[in-house]
């Protein structure tokens with residue numbers, strides 16, 4: 001009965017989508033989609049750009065989440081973007097930037113789309129020579145756009161950090177963590193840690209985890225002796241730490257939301273993979289999740305509401321990045337249900353963004369990842385660790401993690417990843433591009449110099 005009901009719900013959802021020409025392409029294999037494809041290709045400028053990053057969300061991670069949540073023939077919200085391509089994610093070697101580093105981390109890959117430059121693993125929007133380069137968020141802000149940076153990780157983690165800070169090592173998250181970034185340290189006349197630089201760049205919204213770094217004390221300069229959060233307040237930020245605070249926050253002042261000491265809590269839990277596999281099982285909601293933390297979709301919703309309100313009467317809209325961060329982190333941890341729960345939560349945020357785009361078609365929406373990851377759908381137990389889940393198809397899906405010991409950290413992979421888009425300039429994701437090309441696509445969409 002449940003299956004019937006959900007099938008019916010899917011059918012209704014699919015019927016509703018056909019009304020939007022730009023989304024009619026997805027999954028409609030029996031129809032000639034030539035007209036819909038032509039309709040989806042729009043040049044010109046966008047009022048808003050919304051970039052959604054599934055960290056570590058390669059094709060394998062998308063397929064795993066789709067199979068589990070909506071079945072093999074179902075479609076996630078992220079599958080409904082009209083124009084899809086692939087992009088290469090490689091970094092470059094610091095010692096010889098003419099050579100690729102085939103497996104990127106989130107810092108180098110994020111710096112790629114944030115600045116248009118390839119760099120080395122660990123770099124936060126600096127070149128291989130360690131010099132800072134402007135980011136898409138900084139350029140958008142300078143040009144009069146409102147800006148937002150939203151994640152389920154620490155806000156100082158690589159993907160949110162690359163938009164509004166420049167340090168030579170991604171670990172330099174707070175004033176107490178500058179050991180590997182002497183040149184960036186405020187004490188040495190630098191711009192400070194990632195936390196300090198983020199609030200100095202001053203996006204209109206900073207929403208995520210990483211409260212511990214905002215609670216560290218600034219060591220030099222104008223704000224010496226204050227915590228980074230107090231520095232933010234001195235510069236006009238409202239600082240909120242839970243979902244109720246976020247709901248109550250005014251749209252008239254910038255919002256710093258730090259909802260967890262580190263990364264935000266996971267949505268789902270489930271079986272741990274073993275060398276000999278597991279009994280087929282379903283994932284469960286993580287009852288240990290802190291109830292006062294907003295979900296990613298709540299943060300996305302607040303960001304859209306605030307940025308929309310702030311730009312209603314202005315010619316220019318906003319740039320917003322939203323990251324589903326713990327897809328990557330739970331892939332590292334070989335935790336299939338953790339990984340899927342985060343992908344599904346990310347997809348809910350995408351759904352909300354696509355609703356916004358439907359009301360505001362002058363919005364470029366891009367959904368992509370920064371790199372591939374370990375998890376694979378396999379036939380049977382592997383040389384690595386496997387767990388078997390019962391999917392929405394009521395079928396068994398075995399997932400393997402085979403790039404590290406279970407106690408270690410599973411590895412990123414060097415594969416190309418999906419990039420999907422809709423709205424003005426979306427055609428620039430077609431074919432095989434590079435993550436650095438995304439910078440130029442977004443820059444062109446916003447008409448930035």
Ligand SMILES: [Zn+2]
Pocket residue numbers: 056106328329332412
């Ligand atoms: Zn990772």
